[in-house]
Amino acid sequence: MKKATVAIVGGGPFGLSAVKNLREAGFEVTLFEQRDTIGGVWASSEDPSILTTLPTTISNVSKYRSCFTDFPAPDDAPAYLPAPQVYDYIKDYAQHFAILPHVKLNTKVVKVVRTKDDTKWQVHIRNGKEEASIVFDKVVFCNGLMQIPSVPILEGREKFTGTVIHSQAFKRPEAFAGQRVVVVGLGNSAADTATGLVGHASKIYLSHRKGMNIFPRTHAGVPLDLKFPRRSLTIKNLLARLTPRFSQWLFDREVRALTTSVYTLDPAWRIHPPPTIVSHQPTITDTLIPCLRAGRIASVHGIQRFLAPRSIELLDGTVLTDIDAVILCAGYQPRLDLMPDHNPTSTPQTAAFIAKTGYRGPPLARLYQNIFPPAHAASIAYLNYNALTEGAVPVGDLASLAVAAVWANQYALPSPAAMDAHIDAHHAWVAALAHGDTVYAGIVNEGPWLAFLHEVAGTRVNEFLGYGLQGWAFWVREWRFCNLCMGGVLSAHVYRLWGRGRWEGARAAVEKANRDVLSKRGEEEKREEEVALLGGRAGL
Secondary structure, three states: OOOOEEEEEOOOHHHHHHHHHHHHOOOEEEEEOOOOOOOHHHOOOOOOOOOOOOOOOEOOOOOOOOOEOOEOOOOOOOOOOEHHHHHHHHHHHHHHOOOHHHEEOOOEEEEEEEOOOOOOEEEEEEEOOEEEEEEEOEEEEOOOOOOEEOOOOOOOHHHOOOEEEEHHHOOOHHHHOOOEEEEEOOOHHHHHHHHHHOOOOOEEEEEOOOOOOEEOOEEOOEEHHHOOOHHHHHHHHHHHHHOHHHHHHHHHHHHHHHHHHHOOOOHHHOOOOOOOOOOOOOEEOOOHHHHHHHOOOEEEOOEEEEEEOOEEEEOOOOEEOOOOEEEEOOOEEOOOOOOOOOOOOOOOOOHHHHHHHOOOOOOOOOOEOOOEOHHHOOOEEEOOOOEOOOOHHHHHHHHHHHHHHHHOOOOOOOOHHHHHHHHHHHHHHHHHHHOOOOOOOOEOOHHHHHHHHHHHHOOOHHHHOOOOHHHHHHHHHOHHHHHHHHHOOOOHHHHHOOOOOOOOOHHHHHHHHHHHHHHHHHHHHHHHHHHHHHHHHHHO
């Protein structure tokens, strides 16, 4: 029997794991990548029209939580990999699983349309000046969450003669040497951009309208993203189902307390109160708070308008003068327009929906679980429309396992009508989050969404690490290892312990991750003891 063919758009981590998982499920797969290399944002580029990390960028999620589920990060790699090491790790993954022969580089997907007989998909591609179209049975879009820069409309922009760019075009801090620069935003891009300018720009203003949860990467020698183990997140998700508002309040309080336990925040910086962690990812930075405290970066209010060729008025009435450049760290939107006849955002929110919810944000895509269009769930999947705090790499791996299971008839999705009803409920949830605030249109309700992916992919994580009969039976048989999975390092390799995608090396990888973290914690405790002893001697 001839294998069904699948086109994958985008050669980042999501696209590469989709190639592997769909091939293992029996599909014939071709990946199209418009650049000359795989790696997505981790493949650094000087092209200002392409979003990539800088060579100095450091991952915001530790290697224990943001790795491929069956391919651990190198043993000698630091807990948080610099961008060049992430890029090498991605290439090693592609090499190890023989993915590269199925990748077509320098090939841009222009559009995807239905064939005339309404049975397959015609993928139009461009390689240089040559254009062609190839027919596929199915298509997966993995072309990234961050494709279209969000550029706010600022009053008086035409009066300003300085440079105004989106952070996507920020490639070299030294290009701003000696300049007075305003960085707009307080997210990860803004923190990286502002701190990257230190030592180059003569004055750096960090302009923001609201606060943020801000964490360093490590605390007491241990990656801070391991602070909440699976047991805590399971309880949080249970509370979110039973009492959503109380759960949000409780978790927000815990997150705020975590920030203040690490940093002493100056109220003048207006970092707290932060928005809810449910809808806003925290800012991960080791250098922003020290730079603010040292006066190397000044925290100021948001921009009200441009006043003159080099003057900006802020929301509190302050006027900044002699400004040379403004860098907008205002985020991105995914690209969902490659299917002009079946664009999931082509149906705008109804007047009734807007009147009921007050939602005024960007169009919300009609995708079941932010992945499947109900009318074509058997042949189209979007893996570029999910925003959550979990490490992106294993989430993409898990999501493509789920897509492979659906398309291999190992799991049946609900009827189109049921999917539409679920989409309506999800949109109402997004609108509620966006009330009086901003929210990323592709946000997912993290706990139920991940549980859905595990169920569809057949990992059996929900059963073995849940509080049902299967979970308690596992605890009785293997209570030490169960406690390690629930209370230890939140390792992505747990996804491969059981079920259809089981990997023989998963248990050893989980145990090793825990040994590594315990060792780091022990080293830090030993250093603290030595410091205390030295301090005691100094006082004698």
